[in-house]
Amino acid sequence: MHHPWRRFRDEWGHVNLTFKPLEDDFHALTDGKTVWMDLYILQVEKRCAIAHEIVHLERGEHCKQGDPAEVRADRIAAGRLVPLEALTQAIIWSDDLDEVADELWVTPKIARARIDILRPVEILTIARLIADLRD
Numbered sequence: 001m002h003h004p005w006r007r008f009r010d011e012w013g014h015v016n017l018t019f020k021p022l023e024d025d026f027h028a029l030t031d032g033k034t035v036w037m038d039l040y041i042l043q044v045e046k047r048c049a050i051a052h053e054i055v056h057l058e059r060g061e062h063c064k065q066g067d068p069a070e071v072r073a074d075r076i077a078a079g080r081l082v083p084l085e086a087l088t089q090a091i092i093w094s095d096d097l098d099e100v101a102d103e104l105w106v107t108p109k110i111a112r113a114r115i116d117i118l119r120p121v122e123i124l125t126i127a128r129l130i131a132d133l134r135d
Contacts (some may be wrong), residue, residue, distance in 0.1 A: 001072060002080045004047060004051035004054060004080070004081070005047070007054060008050050011090070012052075012054065012057055015030070016033065016034040018034055018036050018038065020038075020039055021038075021039050021040060024036040025050060027041050027045050027048070027049035027054065028046075028049035028062075029053075030057060030062060032063045034107060035050070035053045035057075044106065044107060045107055048079070048110045052074060053073075055077055056069070056073055060121040063113045074109065075113045075114075075116065075117050078106070078110045078111070078117065079112035079117050080117075081104075081106050081110060081114075082106060084122060087100075087111075087114055087115070088102055088129065090104050090111075091115075092129055092133060097111055
């Protein structure tokens with residue numbers, strides 16, 4: 001299992017982490033020296049936000065990136081947070097995105113990002129498993 005908080009501590013310990021209320025529905029922001037995280041978000045949102053911000057730190061990206069940078073960061077974070085086997089089992093169990101996200105301990109946005117990066121062969125495998133269960 002990927003531990004984003006441990007990774008942040010071990011690899012990004014020189015970056016300050018500050019909890020405070022954030023505007024505009026941001027869960028977290030970074031300028032490369034500090035990560036600001038919303039004080040009022042849930043633990044699962046914090047887990048996903050720190051994984052997302054780590055991607056920005058790795059890529060040297062800073063606050064309020066354009067949509068392509070945000071989508072890319074979500075997809076990379078999702079790939080790290082959600083192993084294919086866990087995603088497969090969650091999708092077999094439920095077709096509701098909120099339930100899948102809850103099962104995977106990620107936000108629905110990150111669950112959707114993980115689904116979006118499935119390769120065609122992975123989609124086919126999951127579809128076959130679901131079809132086999134319904135037969």
